[in-house]
């Protein structure tokens with residue numbers, strides 16, 4: 001039961017992050033407020049926070065439990081989007097790279113999205129240094145973005161994220 005609560009927390013955290021930060025067009029990078037002495041638990045804490053665990057993707061490496069949970073859902077979301085014909089037309093650069101065996105862009109996207117959601121949920125040790133949401137999704141400013149996104153695309157993105165979370169939380173279903 002505790003596991004279910006944690007996964008529900010991840011969904012809440014990611015959706016909250018989407019609502020609060022994804023629509024903040026001027027966000028260029030984010031810095032933490034070092035003067036914040038509040039002991040209030042963050043959403044990141046509720047995901048396992050800074051507790052160090054083995055990284056299943058990198059043998060012999062440790063990772064914060066909060067980041068591991070977020071990265072897992074991010075990677076799952078990327079795969080759901082890649083298979084979603086309603087959205088994958090925007091990701092032609094990434095998909096053609098991966099098809100050709102080049103995963104550098106995929107790794108960079110996974111890292112950026114993971115940083116984005118870590119920061120958004122209150123992680124202390126990670127910040128987002130990628131493009132602003134406006135720049136990342138404007139084909140004129142990001143050659144990796146194929147065509148402009150509209151409101152429907154963002155709804156599909158969130159639906160894919162929820163689908164990824166459900167797949168991750170209940171892998172057998």
Ligand code: HEM
Pocket residue numbers: 018022087090091093094105109112113116129130131132136137144145146148149150153154155157158
């Ligand atoms: C609210 C939801 C979304 C969030 C939080 C989000 C966040 C991000 C972030 C953090 C990046 C990386 C920016 C960088 O490289 O510096 C990115 C890249 C990108 N996003 Fe989004 N995004 C969202 C929705 C969408 C939608 C709806 C689309 C498509 C219609 C989209 C298409 C892309 C593409 C094509 C890239 C570049 C991928 C690549 O590097 O190959 N995103 N997004």
